[in-house]
Amino acid sequence: MSNEIRLAACLTAILLVATSIVMTSSEIFTSSLKVERMIMEEEKLLQEFKRYIDYQYDRLKMFSNFYADRLRDVRMRANPEIVNDLQHPNAVYNVIKRFASDYANVLGENYESFRQVVQSSFGQFLADVNDVRGARLSLLRLQSVYNMKALDMARGDYLGFQGPPLAPLDAFEIGQTAFTEGKLNLSIDWLNASLALFASTELQHLVNPVYRPTDGGIKALMGRAYLFNGQVHEAEALYDEAKLLDPNHGDVGELERELRSQPRLQSIPHVDYFQNFSRLCSLENRHYPAEPNNPKIVCRYREAVLPYYRFKEEILSLAPFASVIYNVVSDQESDHLKNFVKNRLERGKVGGDNSTVSEIRTSDLAWIWDNESQLARSMAKRIECITGLDTSQRLPDGPSSGEAFQVVNYGLGGHYEVHMDPFDEPPKQAELKDSGERIATFLIYLSDVQRGGSTVFTRAGISVAPMKNMALMWYNYDPAHQRDDLTHHAGCPVLIGQKWICNKWIWTYGNTFRRRCGLTPGATQLEIEPDMKRGYL
Ligand SMILES: O=C(O)CCC(=O)C(=O)O
Numbered sequence: 347m348s349n350e351i352r353l354a355a356c357l358t359a360i361l362l363v364a365t366s367i368v369m370t371s372s373e374i375f376t377s378s379l380k381v382e383r384m385i386m387e388e389e390k391l392l393q394e395f396k397r398y399i400d401y402q403y404d405r406l407k408m409f410s411n412f413y414a415d416r417l418r419d420v421r422m423r424a425n426p427e428i429v430n431d432l433q434h435p436n437a438v439y440n441v442i443k444r445f446a447s448d449y450a451n452v453l454g455e456n457y458e459s460f461r462q463v464v465q466s467s468f469g470q471f472l473a474d475v476n477d478v479r480g481a482r483l484s485l486l487r488l489q490s491v492y493n494m495k496a497l498d499m500a501r502g503d504y505l506g507f508q509g510p511p512l513a514p515l516d517a518f519e520i521g522q523t524a525f526t527e528g529k530l531n532l533s534i535d536w537l538n539a540s541l542a543l544f545a546s547t548e549l550q551h552l553v554n555p556v557y558r559p560t561d562g563g564i565k566a567l568m569g570r571a572y573l574f575n576g577q578v579h580e581a582e583a584l585y586d587e588a589k590l591l592d593p594n595h596g597d598v599g600e601l602e603r604e605l606r607s608q609p610r611l612q613s614i615p616h617v618d619y620f621q622n623f624s625r626l627c628s629l630e631n632r633h634y635p636a637e638p639n640n641p642k643i644v645c646r647y648r649e650a651v652l653p654y655y656r657f658k659e660e661i662l663s664l665a666p667f668a669s670v671i672y673n674v675v676s677d678q679e680s681d682h683l684k685n686f687v688k689n690r691l692e693r694g695k696v697g698g699d700n701s702t703v704s705e706i707r708t709s710d711l712a713w714i715w716d717n718e719s720q721l722a723r724s725m726a727k728r729i730e731c732i733t734g735l736d737t738s739q740r741l742p743d744g745p746s747s748g749e750a751f752q753v754v755n756y757g758l759g760g761h762y763e764v765h766m767d768p769f770d771e772p773p774k775q776a777e778l779k780d781s782g783e784r785i786a787t788f789l790i791y792l793s794d795v796q797r798g799g800s801t802v803f804t805r806a807g808i809s810v811a812p813m814k815n816m817a818l819m820w821y822n823y824d825p826a827h828q829r830d831d832l833t834h835h836a837g838c839p840v841l842i843g844q845k846w847i848c849n850k851w852i853w854t855y856g857n858t859f860r861r862r863c864g865l866t867p868g869a870t871q872l873e874i875e876p877d878m879k880r881g882y883l
């Protein structure tokens with residue numbers, strides 16, 4: 347077939363591709379970097395508190411000692427040794443909680459005005475109630491993906507990784523959040539855990555009687571969770587218990603009224619993909635798909651720039667083509683990239699015009715164009731050599747073959763739900779105009795992740811655990827240039843640790859002849875590769 351005919355076939359295929367990305371759920375997030383900053387700024391915050399109390403309002407000055415004592419209390423509860431180890435979700439949760447509500451509780455009604463005073467110096471890094479809610483949702487996500495028990499989590503035991511405990515009130519509040527989110531089984535689990543924790547003698551120092559819900563109140567809420575879950579008998583039993591413990595709760599008449607009048611909350615169904623998602627996320631290792639997808643060639647070397655500068659590649663799957671390539675950047679380069687973006691990280695956005703604050707992606711991210719950094723230029727060159735694809739950026743007006751590097755920082759339970767990388771609609775960014783489509787994704791892990799945070803392909807059954815400096819590369823279009831549904835993938839929630847990645851998306855523009863169409867409908871990447879301009883051994 348002549349090149350012209352192949353090109354025409356490719357272009358037709360591009361036009362025929364239909365796209366659909368489902369966006370669900372909604373959450374706030376706090377990246378690991380923000381939490382680190384809050385801790386670094388904590389002393390400054392305390393000083394501001396003191397100044398505020400001592401000098402700004404006579405009314406407060408009278409109570410200066412009282413406030414100072416209570417602030418010290420909050421600070422003391424934050425055992426610095428544990429709190430500064432931000433690898434563990436409970437430690438992160440406690441920091442967010444301390445900033446967003448413990449300090450706020452000390453100042454009570456004066457907190458809002460104080461907040462405005464310090465806003466300029468803390469800006470977005472001062473967590474608020476939305477972040478606490480986001481943190482609770484993150485813990486709930488970790489719980490359902492990694493199948494953990496609320497009581498273990500509350501005691502700091504995450505699949506054997508030990509961290510600080512949560513206060514009994516937090517367990518209760520997580521149960522409340524789960525309830526309002528319709529995650530009824532999780533809600534029951536957390537409310538049960540909170541009863542055990544409030545009763546535990548070791549945790550009494552974490553209980554503030556002012557905010558302690560009664561056991562009757564907790565059981566009544568559990569009863570409602572059962573009720574909405576359709577478990578009427580369990581609900582009735584709990585209402586009875588609640589009524590005995592606390593006459594304000596547990597009225598069976600109330601139960602009946604609810605049965606008649608309330609629309610039933612449905613438990614979130616476990617869709618099939620979720621089962622697969624959860625299983626793949628828990629594998630936490632490079633996982634080769636079962637035959638017949640499993641290729642014969644699993645390891646080869648790619649040359650880049652100089653013949654002795656080689657990269658070891660392991661092919662994970664032929665269709666879709668996906669491989670990992672080791673040490674594509676050095677430790678110093680990884681760290682340099684993270685430092686470079688520290689001051690420009692923003693809440694993740696998705697969509698063709700990059701304008702929608704992401705509700706399916708909980709992370710902070712930043713972009714680096716090749717012309718902004720020598721390192722970005724050199725990495726782009728390396729990726730060209732490894733993939734044989736063009737990544738040139740023709741700024742300001744020309745269509746680009748490669749997107750800017752996208753550096754991403756995932757914090758507490760940070761994740762990216764199942765999606766495909768090609769856009770639904772052509773992007774509106776001037777730089778990407780007429781660039782075609784994201785044919786390939788080149789994802790570099792800039793950190794190890796202690797536990798969780800794998801990249802999983804839910805339909806192809808591939809699971810890749812992050813390894814610092816390693817790249818994961820795949821084609822979003824098959825050799826017939828059809829968008830490949832098997833490339834549906836997700837970033838699993840980070841369980842322990844922090845996760846940094848850096849993406850380079852490679853576009854059709856400039857690559858039509860570099861990555862040619864296959865001659866047969868079932869042609870695999872390896873069959874079309876001899877056409878490609880690059881070396882591998
Ligand atoms: O974080 C991951 O492992 C996946 C990220 C991803 O899919 C993306 O950035 O498009």
Ligand SMILES: [Fe+2]
Pocket residue numbers: 765766767835
């Ligand atoms: Fe992706």
